[in-house]
Amino acid sequence: MKLDFARFFKACNPAKTLVMGQAEDRQYYIDFSEVRGARIIEELKRTITRLSPEDPTCQLFTGHIGCGKSTELLRLKTELEQQDFHVVYFESNQSLDMADVDVTDILLAIAREVSQSLEGVKINLHPGYFQNLFTEVASFLQTPIELGVEAELSVGIGKITAKTKDSPNLRSQLRQHLEPRTRNILDSINQELLKPAREKLKLQGKKGLVVIIDNLDRIDNAPKPNGQYQPEYLFVERGDQLKNLNCHVVYTIPLVLIYSNALARLNNRFGVSPKVLPMVAVQQRDGSDFSLGITLLQNMIMARAFPGENWQGTTELIGEVFDNQETLERLCKVSGGHLRNLLSLLYSCLQQDDPPISRDCLERVIKKESNSLTRAIDNDEWQLLQQVWQRKSIQGHEEYESLIRDLFVFEYIDEDGSWFDINPLLQESPKFRL
Structure with a gap:
């Protein structure tokens, strides 16, 4: 089956909201409630x-x-x-x-x-x-x-x-x-x-x-x-x-x-x-991959590429969109389970090259978005972000409000309640590793 690029590009527009009353949009919908924790x-x-x-x-x-x-x-x-x-x-x-x-x-x-x-x-x-x-x-x-x-x-x-x-x-x-x-x-x-x-x-x-x-x-x-x-x-x-x-x-x-x-x-x-x-969890509190969350995010992308088709395990269909399975997984993980971020990264890739999307193309987009996101973060905020990354929690409220509002920090929910982590795009920055 060949990818309809024009339809796929339109379906991946991050500015588009799915209208569940429309049959075309319903075929793109993925129920994330199981991995959102609620x-x-x-x-x-x-x-x-x-x-x-x-x-x-x-x-x-x-x-x-x-x-x-x-x-x-x-x-x-x-x-x-x-x-x-x-x-x-x-x-x-x-x-x-x-x-x-x-x-x-x-x-x-x-x-x-x-x-x-x-x-x-x-x-x-x-x-x-x-x-x-x-x-x-x-x-x-x-x-x-x-x-x-x-x-x-x-x-x-x-x-x-x-x-x-x-x-x-x-x-x-x-x-x-x-x-x-x-x-x-x-x-x-x-x-x-x-x-x-x-x-x-x-x-x-x-x-x-x-x-x-x-x-x-x-x-x-x-x-x-x-x-x-x-x-x-x-x-x-x-x-x-x-x-x-x-x-x-x-x-x-x-x-x-x-x-x-x-x-x-x-x-x-x-x-x-x-x-x-909350966000769609792509990893657990201990930092290990959360495979179900990653799979559902992959479903979200592939449903836009081939609505109604069962893509899982079908390397042929994945190969129409990405150069390999690892590139698709990398895209899902770096989104942090933020759906608009996921589509924005994908959309940027599609603006640069025709599918299949290469790993090099994705990495260029990730680097660009990471640089853009980190530009406004000062030293005090980097210290707070380091604390969130280490503790998976926030201490107090007011000093973290801007970090949450600006999508620097994401909230997740599991069986033990809420936990927090920083936007994975920030972890791509050399400043985070200092």
Whole structure:
């Protein structure tokens, strides 16, 4: 069988998120739960479908940027829809400024996305509070926003946010106006949007309404005017408002909260512990290879090369993509089980040469990426990284936050709990061996 290079190249794009509702993407999906140490998506789904199908739930989900959260959340969406739930999934960074987010921004984004999704199934709701709020806001901002009396909720919110998205000054004015009305906005969303939506969805045979807000983990760890950092302000200080929506909600949250002193307060605020999606283990705590993890990563690559084919033990198929089995294994190990890193390294190889990818080509890419990654690391950080590599743990929290955020340190989970190691690309650097 010959490799379709154009299709393989497209399938390896690290910027692409697998959409499990699409047949072509499903053939590329690999279930890594066995080697991640946790069945996170099954737990999220079970909480919604089995433990609390009628009563609203709020769950928190996080992990390293690029570890596969969006793919897993889209898998959750598909599986919930197969069980007759109406699921609204959206990427928050498409409508919010990740450098400057407030609670009212998130609530309005949820209201708009839910309303728009409901309109797609012929459920049109016109919350009275929002009709009045739109007129009030248009007058307050002293900017023309044409909103008819029967304007859809999604249209009204969309016009207002579009006017303010690129203007920090207008956005600040709007927030000052909306902040004292946050409780009324939340009550209207619950009573005039979500409650009737759930009732009408039930008449259509749906078991419930689920909202999945992706990419909120990307909000900047920037200070707010009150001195709190943005993640802590939103999810701890204002968490009560975010958790009190009248439907099932799954929020992605910044990983930095897991390693901060605010974690206990976060757990107390939401009443649940955040679920962390760890890396795919390619080695064990003692440094020995973890063959199952490596094999599944190989499956991920070969499924993109030959979807539906059983490649294992077939040197002919491997030979279409790599010069030998050892080059494929080397690629998987140096990725550290970080899925986007794995695809990025592979993609860079494909940009340089046609398959089969040679070991020399891979080593050139590894060296380039290692140099790029180590450029910003100072001496103090190298000492911390050495400690992580030796101890397989982190001591304290704050000094390691940037190392984790910048993908210098990865978290893994085994039967004994969490353990940490440094990004294998850093181990390629001569500075690490000093």
